Amino acid sequence: MVWRLIVFQFNLQVGECQNWLHLEALTRMVGMAASRSFDKNGWHLGIGKTTLAQLAYNNDDVKNHFEKRIWVCVSDPFDEFRIARSIIEALTGSAPDVAEFQSLMQHIQEFVEGEKFLFVLDDVWNEDYCKWEPFYYCFKNCLYGSKILITTRKETVACIMGSTDVISVNVLSEMECWSVFESLAFFGNSMEERENLEKIGREIIRKCKGLPLAAKTIASLLRSKNTEKEWKNILESEIWELEEVEKGLLAPLMLSYYELPSKVKQCFAYCAVFPKDHEILKYDLIELWMAQGYFSEKGYKEMKDIGEKYFNILASRSFFQDFAKSGDGEIICCKMHDLVHDFARYISSNECSTIEIHGGEESAMSPFGEKKILHLMLTLYSGALVPISIWDNVKGLRSLLVDCDEYSWSSEVLPQLFDKLTCLRALKLKWTHSLRFLSVGIGELIRLRGVSRFVLGGGNDRACGLESLKKLNLLRACSIYGLGGVSDGGKAAKAELEKKKYLFYLRLRFDDLRDGDEEQAGRRENEEDEDERLLDALGPPPNLKNLAIRKYRGRRNVVPRNWVMSLTNLRALVLKNCRNCEHLPPLGKLPSLEDLEICRMESVKRVGHEFLGVESDTDGSSVIVFPKLKYLKFYDMEELEEWDYGTAIKGEIIIMPRLSFLEIGGCQRRQERTGLCYATLPTSSLIEEFSKGAAAITNYNHPRPPPRIAAIAAVCVQPEADYRPLMTDVVQSLIPLVKKNATGATSFGSSRFQHQTPSPRH
DSSP states (O other): OEEEEEEEEOSOOTTOOOOTTOHHHHHHHTTOOBOOOOBTTBOOTTSSHHHHHHHHHTOHHHHHHOSEEEEEEEESSOOHHHHHHHHHHHHHSSOOOOOOHHHHHHHHHHHHTTOOEEEEEEEEOOOOHHHHHHHHHHTTTSOTTOEEEEEESOHHHHHHTTOSEEEEEEOOOHHHHHHHHHHHHTTTOOHHHHHHHHHHHHHHHHTTTTOHHHHHHHHHHHTTOOSHHHHHHHHTOGGGGOOOTTHHHHHHHHHHHHTSOHHHHHHHHHGGGSOTTOOEEHHHHHHHHHHTTOSOSOOHHHHHHHHHHHHHHHHHTTSSEEEEEOTTSOEEEEEOOHHHHHHHHHHTTTOEEEEEEOTTOOOOSOSOTTOOOOEEEEEEOTTOOOOTHHHHTOTTOOEEEEEEOTTSSOSBOOHHHHHHOTTOOEEEEESOTTOOBOBGGGGGOTTOOEEEEEEOOTTOTTBOOGGGGTTOTTOSEEEEEOGGGOOOGGGGGGGOGGGOTTOOEEEEEOOOOTTSOTTTOOOOTTHHHHHHHHHHHSOOOTTOOEEEEESOOOSSOSSOHHHHHHOTTOOEEEEEOOTTOOSOOOGGGOTTOOEEEEEOOTTOOEEOGGGTTOOTTOOSOOEEESTTOOEEEEEOOTTOOEEOOOSOOOSOEEEOTTOOEEEEEOOTTOOSOOHHHHHTOHHHHHHHHHHTTOSOGGGOOOSSOOOSOOOOSOEEEOOOGGGHHHHHHHHHTTOSOOEEOTTSOEEOSOOTTTTSOSOOOO
């Protein structure tokens, strides 16, 4: 079993040096010998084609040699429109806003003209030369020395595409396959345990037929098993005798799959809803699992923890790969290997499907046949028309995921959609910025557990309103858009949020979508009072764990007092772009709050004791405020001049005793005198004060010593360049662990918030 790596070269001259991307050198990089042998079935999945191409693509010399690099996963079926869009997105960093294929081709030709580029086409199946011809013409004017690299499982593709260099690589030798296996399977084992298991392991490796993915998969399974009996059970399993296509890989996947707990099996099968090479966001996936009821009916945090546990099990068994991580090593997203994806489709019994619709297309034909589709991902491109016939064939649909660009979704969702999808549990609308409202029928989807964009219609008779939420009592997560267009605060009570005991995640956006411009909309008379009345009338869900409020236009009560008193289970809170609000709410009273992010509240000039929620006439006893707060992010408060809790409060105040991460930035008007250090965090506050150019750090002077100081394990500030060295010296004497990041910001301990879009923590 072998595979081929193919390179196209354009504008070649006689005697051109081809050392930069010499394929024999690439094979040496991974220790594999070149070979021309292959069998009648073609080249195996899991042999390492994509891995080898990635080594070349990410090589530093290659990066320096080519002005532009493009990576596109082609896969099957061949979709020239998607490939063209992917090329443009890789070149420009954004999705194209044109719908016609010829226009896309013209754009590509303009982008690559006169450029030296490396273009990688991964997993090519198509054997139709005519479909490739438009791409050839696009690249004809690229700079001399440009190259195209292709990976494929089919020998005929190499011939049809006229490759100039072909590499065929054998499967791994038994020794090489063992090297892959032992690095995973024996991780953490003692020498005695290893000696007892090694003989069995070598017999298992022979069954992997030299495929590195097979060795990795079975090793990931065995690393959690430490007895000879468990290893022999794997060795002697009848699954190895399967006569299926690609059985060299199917058997290890089957063995690993059957060892999963039943709930984790469901979670894995659900992943087939995504297309191949799709970037899967971890927390989005966990919420989709929640919506399907794969976890026990517990609280949000408990279900989230279970979901994360299941995700980690699948990751540890090599069902996921290509992980992207945050600054502190937390997984943000991942992908699935093509074969693993095919296996998930096989396991899910065709219950999952994906459809792509391009501009101007609308087919009346059903793409499903006799399949019983339960989970559907719909990808729409510019100008796409959603065929109504789709909904006739998926009436039992439980998940609908819509992924589209800014221009592809109509200003309303067809009423027929909600009339037919009465079993829907999860509705996730991604990048549907042009969506102006959902139809009123969504209020009848009583099984709905999660909706990512519940867009209000602002008085439109065909649109849903807050009252449409009344029957949706199974909601776990909901993001409500268009609250700025609701002029009747009395309708808020009809939503009956206070009765939704399963609603754990709530996002409220006070934008007005009626005018089509979110930034300029919402200038109605009395809008401030209306927002205040509306929010006050919305009773808080009793078990809410995550709350985000954005674009609130009131001057006060961004979190009404009745909410503060009721949100005893709230763990994460984001207040963002509430530009008119002049005072912060008494958040210190929230007993369970762990994460707090406050951003762009431009009218707040002072933070005082009201933020703590402690009355100045307290009886003098010890008071703990923000008792569980761990993460505090406070930035872009451009008018903030003072942070001072005052001296009128009697008794000992213990503030934020569990705080482990603090980030403050963009508070340009802060004066030298600050009460943040006085009341809580002198070290971190002085760092921030100094980082913005305060005259001297010794200006810290308060009438009495600070109360008990919270322990700070991490601080992130953004210092001016002139003060950076001295500030670091000061901090090093106060906090033992200091790290510098690439932008010059200094962070201490965990950098949990870095590299993440501000949002309520999951």
